Amino acid sequence: MTTSAVHPPEQRLEPARPSWPDETGHFGVFGGRFVPEALVAALDELTEAYRAMRADPAFQEEFARLQRDYTGRPSPITEVARFAEHCGGARVLLKREDLNHTGSHKINNVLGQALLTKRIGKSRVIAETGAGQHGVATATAAALMGLSCTVYMGEEDTRRQALNVARMRLLGAEVIPVTTGSRTLKDAINEAFRDWVTNVETTNYVFGTVAGPHPFPEMVRDFQRVIGDEARAQLLEREGRLPDAVLACVGGGSNAIGVFTAFVPDDGVRLVGLEAGGDGVDTGRHAATITGGSPGVLHGARSYLLQDDNGQTIESHSISAGLDYPGVGPEHSHLHDIGRAEYRAVTDAEAMEAFALLCRTEGIIPAIESAHALAGAMRLGQELGPDTLLLVNLSGRGDKDVETASRWFGLGDREEVDPGPGLDTDQQPTEGAVTQGDAVAGQDAGETA
Amino acid sequence: MSALGTRIGAATAEGRSALIAYLPVGYPDVDASIAAMVAAVEGGADVVEIGVPYSDPGMDGPVIQQAVDVAVRAGVGMRDVLRAVEAVAAAGAVPVVMSYWNPIERYGVDRFADDLAAAGGAGAITPDLIPDEAGPWLAATERLGLDRVFLVAPSSTDARLTSTTAACRGFVYAASTMGVTGTRSTVSDAAEKLVARTRAVAPDLAVCVGLGVSDADQAAEVAGFADGVIVGSAYVRAMLDGRGADGVRALSGELAEGVRRQAGA
Numbered sequence: 001m002t003t004s005a006v007h008p009p010e011q012r013l014e015p016a017r018p019s020w021p022d023e024t025g026h027f028g029v030f031g032g033r034f035v036p037e038a039l040v041a042a043l044d045e046l047t048e049a050y051r052a053m054r055a056d057p058a059f060q061e062e063f064a065r066l067q068r069d070y071t072g073r074p075s076p077i078t079e080v081a082r083f084a085e086h087c088g089g090a091r092v093l094l095k096r097e098d099l100n101h102t103g104s105h106k107i108n109n110v111l112g113q114a115l116l117t118k119r120i121g122k123s124r125v126i127a128e129t130g131a132g133q134h135g136v137a138t139a140t141a142a143a144l145m146g147l148s149c150t151v152y153m154g155e156e157d158t159r160r161q162a163l164n165v166a167r168m169r170l171l172g173a174e175v176i177p178v179t180t181g182s183r184t185l186k187d188a189i190n191e192a193f194r195d196w197v198t199n200v201e202t203t204n205y206v207f208g209t210v211a212g213p214h215p216f217p218e219m220v221r222d223f224q225r226v227i228g229d230e231a232r233a234q235l236l237e238r239e240g241r242l243p244d245a246v247l248a249c250v251g252g253g254s255n256a257i258g259v260f261t262a263f264v265p266d267d268g269v270r271l272v273g274l275e276a277g278g279d280g281v282d283t284g285r286h287a288a289t290i291t292g293g294s295p296g297v298l299h300g301a302r303s304y305l306l307q308d309d310n311g312q313t314i315e316s317h318s319i320s321a322g323l324d325y326p327g328v329g330p331e332h333s334h335l336h337d338i339g340r341a342e343y344r345a346v347t348d349a350e351a352m353e354a355f356a357l358l359c360r361t362e363g364i365i366p367a368i369e370s371a372h373a374l375a376g377a378m379r380l381g382q383e384l385g386p387d388t389l390l391l392v393n394l395s396g397r398g399d400k401d402v403e404t405a406s407r408w409f410g411l412g413d414r415e416e417v418d419p420g421p422g423l424d425t426d427q428q429p430t431e432g433a434v435t436q437g438d439a440v441a442g443q444d445a446g447e448t449a
Numbered sequence: 450m451s452a453l454g455t456r457i458g459a460a461t462a463e464g465r466s467a468l469i470a471y472l473p474v475g476y477p478d479v480d481a482s483i484a485a486m487v488a489a490v491e492g493g494a495d496v497v498e499i500g501v502p503y504s505d506p507g508m509d510g511p512v513i514q515q516a517v518d519v520a521v522r523a524g525v526g527m528r529d530v531l532r533a534v535e536a537v538a539a540a541g542a543v544p545v546v547m548s549y550w551n552p553i554e555r556y557g558v559d560r561f562a563d564d565l566a567a568a569g570g571a572g573a574i575t576p577d578l579i580p581d582e583a584g585p586w587l588a589a590t591e592r593l594g595l596d597r598v599f600l601v602a603p604s605s606t607d608a609r610l611t612s613t614t615a616a617c618r619g620f621v622y623a624a625s626t627m628g629v630t631g632t633r634s635t636v637s638d639a640a641e642k643l644v645a646r647t648r649a650v651a652p653d654l655a656v657c658v659g660l661g662v663s664d665a666d667q668a669a670e671v672a673g674f675a676d677g678v679i680v681g682s683a684y685v686r687a688m689l690d691g692r693g694a695d696g697v698r699a700l701s702g703e704l705a706e707g708v709r710r711q712a713g714a
Binding site: 024032033034035036037038039040041042180181186187190193194197198200201296297298299300307309310311312313 | 502503504505506507508510511514518521524525526527550551552553554555556576577578579581582599600601602603604605606609613624627628629
């Protein structure tokens, strides 16, 4: 792919589409549809309606208008020089998805899917959410477009994220705590699918990430690729060159696919996904699906997942609720297997160190999800050395994570906070802080549903 | 020669529908679940659907979820399932495994097919595997002459009814309603329409109806238009309520009377 664009392109879905998936949603050996037959008709309807909508100039115009006037696109690029002092001399540029309305990249996808819902004549949307960001984004789009909205959320998460439950309810959504299985995001997804199969005549499922059965991985990618399309043009305009590497956190993988897609044809650009390493991949308490998992079928698609010898899904662990998911989108599995993207694990402790560093050096509080990508940049910068250019997708803001961070750093009861620029490379939770695995944490500003 | 087709055909020849009982392996434990399956056969079930526990049973309602959750936590696996297959075959019914796809894929598709055939299993019902994605499974079942049962639903188009039934052997599972497993007070009208549409495209394939059938009267109603009546949650309910093998045997007796009522009436 070549481009002479010197301005951020308007939101377009057609140009420079990757050669995958195939007609039936396969990314190499991954993806596809592993669903009850009862859902096939709805998925076919969605696929056809989406393809028609994608080719419709009126939709493109409406979508572009919403992106601009409602979300606030294009999101800016910010160079973070003081933060970059800790990145081996590399230059670090952030793509500021944290500045979007609702505080993360999730809004990009839900606006597209809400428009699609109206186009196919359905009046109700359902969504899953890990701890809130996709749920809040869906409730927002539903309010904007006059749709009724039900959000499924693991009971554990509704307790830990009571504020987000209130946010969704303020926006008019019904929030249903899920009490089955492990009572987390993966069970919320199961419950949303059960609702969908029962109410499919009136209801559209607004899926939050690039996982699930075809067409969700393709459709969500297309709605999120605006991140990379803009960033690529912005970099060419301001730097006259492409970055050496693009980094993003990966739970289900929508913000990463969003920023990667435009760069996939650029062979010289390394694509690096940072998975949630929790307490460490070797401890078994993590959510690093590609790093520590194996191929299988979960939630309607073949992809990497965390599973035991019987094929049962293993519960994931991360301080970041938005990355705390035992699956990953099939396109990431494909990019991994063909060697186009690399996936690394970042522990809770490494992510929180990067979190603190960005706060103190740049005055930007990142989502804990996005802090995994920042930690990846600190390490990759050391490896690549001075004068390399790293693009980091700052997928969400961290206002939602303040309580978690306060506990982690033991800030709550202190008069003064150490004003140093987070130089402590081995930062550990102080006494009285929650343990690393006790993810009171953030919403899914980063990734999954 | 399809083991399921033969057994269901024999029931048809008697002027009745076949009774197909679902129970998951491992609730409340492996031995007790196998004893319950044998009791279901003693009470009159022609076929036992042997459920493989799975952590994410997206097509199941709360009753079955509750039971399989216990089995998953206990680490029940394919070896236990194969033991249940042998026991059901020894009891004189046709064993068919009911499994979400990932446990089979993880065990190995060919290995599963080989071991299932060796244990005397007829084949498998795969609720989240559509024929479009079933290449290796179609090949393995073809090689071993195993039955493979896919689902059709009220939302299936005629084109999909045609392609799905063409891929089935043994019978086709007609999901009576849009929704998940669980007992319902009435059998949906959609079931009879779906069976008629399915028969129109696949006149030689047995059509069995599941989702929502829980008592003898419903069984009799469904037996009026289907070749087989599939009952799941009502059996699992009996186990959850602690009625054990005796309760399962009694339920089978009532349902077996139901699927014959049509013939006597």
